[in-house]
Amino acid sequence: MANIPCVAVAALLTALVWFGVVVYQVYRDRYRTWTELLFLGMFTFGAVYALADAIFFSADSAREALGAARMGLTALTLAEVFFMLHGIVFHTRSRGVFLIAAVPAAVLLPFVNMTMVNGLVPLEGTGPPYIPMYDPFWFTLWVGWILANSTVALGAYYLTYREVRRHAPRPARRMRLMMTSLVLMVLLGGATNVVLGYGQVKVPPLFSTFLVIPGLIALYSATPAGSVGMMGAVRRWKARAYSVRAALLTFEDGTLIASRVRPEEGGMDEDLFGATLDVIQNFMRTSFPGLRGKWLQSITHGEYTLVLERAGRTCLTLVLRGRETDPLRRAMRDALLAFEVVNADALARWRGLADDARGAGDLLESFLGEDDEAG
Structure with a gap:
């Protein structure tokens, strides 16, 4: 036929x-x-x-x-x-x-x-x-x-x-x-x-x-x-499942680039926080050789969850009260990738100076502002 x-x-x-x-x-x-x-x-x-x-x-x-x-x-x-x-x-x-x-x-x-x-x-x-x-x-x-x-x-x-x-x-x-x-x-x-x-x-x-x-x-x-717009709308709707209490941007060696913490979460030492996370990840990779090349993705302690997302040279950590969602993790990675494109030269010659990184504060504020959008 x-x-x-x-x-x-x-x-x-x-x-x-x-x-x-x-x-x-x-x-x-x-x-x-x-x-x-x-x-x-x-x-x-x-x-x-x-x-x-x-x-x-x-x-x-x-x-x-x-x-x-x-x-x-x-x-x-x-x-x-x-x-x-x-x-x-x-x-x-x-x-x-x-x-x-x-x-x-x-x-x-x-x-x-x-x-x-x-x-x-x-x-x-x-x-x-x-x-x-x-x-x-x-x-x-x-x-x-x-x-x-x-x-x-x-x-x-x-x-x-x-x-x-x-x-x-x-x-x-x-x-x-x-x-x-x-x-x-x-x-x-x-x-x-x-x-x-x-x-x-x-x-x-x-x-x-x-x-x-x-x-x-x-x-x-x-x-x-x-x-x-569609995924942003889904993300705002699902943001009701959590509240972002703090956001930290760190370099691959654990040094802090920028941080934002809600006033009611006062008392957090951002530099110590970033260094401690780096120590925990190194401990996991050293204790479990199968984890080499991988990174810590989340830590839950009580009502708080630390959500970590990495790109090429940077890591974004959000401290949540509640549970993470897939749209949030996707937004974290997209924000990191965009940040690394803008700051490619500064990150390639990173000197540990926060002023060298452009747009870090706006990146973190975009996540801390989710609670208002979700409400």
Whole structure:
């Protein structure tokens, strides 16, 4: 059939777009937090699903097509797990759902891979192209699981959108665009599988072909032009979970560059604080050789949490009352990277003089001012 190569090319285009989203996110340093890692997982397995479809559509033998069909369904199942986890963590940052999502997926995956596709039927004649034949029981169970995960994920995204809309109506429009791409992803990505599975219609299966549309929308949403303001609104909303009591900027050798402390937290010796943190990190790296090359990320003591984020030569430490969030950690890293670009020469020849660093005070004040914005 002449239209099959076209469908294979379309599936390959979808894979390239989705892999493009992954590469672009990594290029932009968007792989540091749980939210970002889950997003990358969702798009990576979505891209593998589309790539498997391209192989399926262009397979020369039934064995090759069957292997591609099973690989695609496995990738789609894993993409759905990451989709649900990203929606929940984006809204609540609850990591307890990891186990809840992993258990049914781990039980389902072997059957999806081995028994759900129980054969192939030629579209015409006796050879390729093919359409897959599904086992009714496992296919129904799989579709129900997919719908349940998608419902949970879309519900979590909607709750996040509703909060963002309250705090910043304009960025909420960008998030509405992202939500539209997610709904399209569920509808277009699953519709052809369901119709083919229950109807066994002898038409060229589209599978992931339409996913190029939400992929392009997601790619735009990932750019600074598409995401500006949206993540800031999410961060301000989630800032209700903590209160920044102090902020300290230190050089890689532990010397203090700048600090800001709320008046009610008086009595803090900023120089001693920075030196003590450096001693603790050196102790951890010396005592546990496996930690060499790594750094301390957080310390909790009573109701206070110290959140640390590093860039090339500097480290930003926030003293929180409450719990950290992924948007806060992302904002910390972005602020550090921007600071290091502005002060590249001064940091390369660092003399331990705070006056050599430009914008350090404004950087710290931007985090201490979050409480007013969140309120």
